Amino acid sequence: MTTTAQPVRTAVLEASGIEKSYRHGLRHRQNVLRGADITLLPGEVVGLVGENGSGKSTLMKILVGALRPDAGTVSIAGRLGYCPQEPVYYERLTCDEHFELFGRAYRMSQEAERRSRRELYAALGFERYASTRADQLSGGTLAKLNLGLALLADPEVLLLDEPYAGFDWDTYLRFWDLVARRREQGRSVLIISHFVADEERFDRIVHLRDGRT
Known part of the structure; x- marks a missing residue:
């Protein structure tokens, strides 16, 4: 009997011993994270679950470099793609202009940016809003734009903070189609949420309690 050794997958994201506290007043200090660890392997879809106030968003901001532990x-x-819980946008720019701006920030060629933009409009179903200014979009369409900007440069690691909170059912299904395709391509996705409804869509669920995973 012979066995074939499985290739070792190197983590695309690894966080170890993350601690974070906030000072309230002169004497009180609130410990939010107390040594949290998380690892993401190529082609994995991982859920990070915890109650409101458990430190999920704080951990996510540390992972993307927006907050120092x-x-x-x-x-x-x-490459890292990040979709924050609250959409980040410029009110006077259209959806097309947002994609153009982010494409330049990612140093994408004009052709690559336009191709990716067309694919994302079709995948998320909001191409009719291409020329609409952000301040005229509904909350659900802003959420689609927010996700589209995170996906624009086809990042190896995608971090999503409550990404489908404003989605209708059709967009929710479209979202999971996108996630499944990324998994097939060896891309990795970390989704944080206060609850997980479809556990079978994830490879692993990580719980954050008392500042630890």
Whole structure:
């Protein structure tokens, strides 16, 4: 009997011993994260679940570099895409102009940016809003734009903070189609939420309690 060794998959995201606290007043200090760890492998879809106030968004901001931890390390291999819980947009820019702006920030060629933009409009179903200014979009369409901008450069690691909170059922299904395709392509996705309805769509569920995973 012979066995074939399985290739070792190197983590594309690895966070270890993450600690974070906030000072309230002169004496009180609130410990939010107390040594949280999380690892993401190529082609994995992982859910990070915790109650409101458990520190999920704080951990996500540390992972993307928007917040400095008090202790611990974070390493990411490859390009990172981030979809924050609250859409980040410029009110006077259209959807097309947002994609153009982010494409330049990602140093994408004009052809690559336009191709990716067309694919995302079709996948998420909001191409009719291409020339609409952001301040005239509904909350659900802003959520689609927010996700589209995170996906524009086809990142190896995609971090999503409550990504489908404003989606209708059709968009929710479209979202999971996109996630499934990314998994097939070896891309990795970390989704944080206060609850998980479809556990079978995830490879792993990580729970955040008392500042630890």
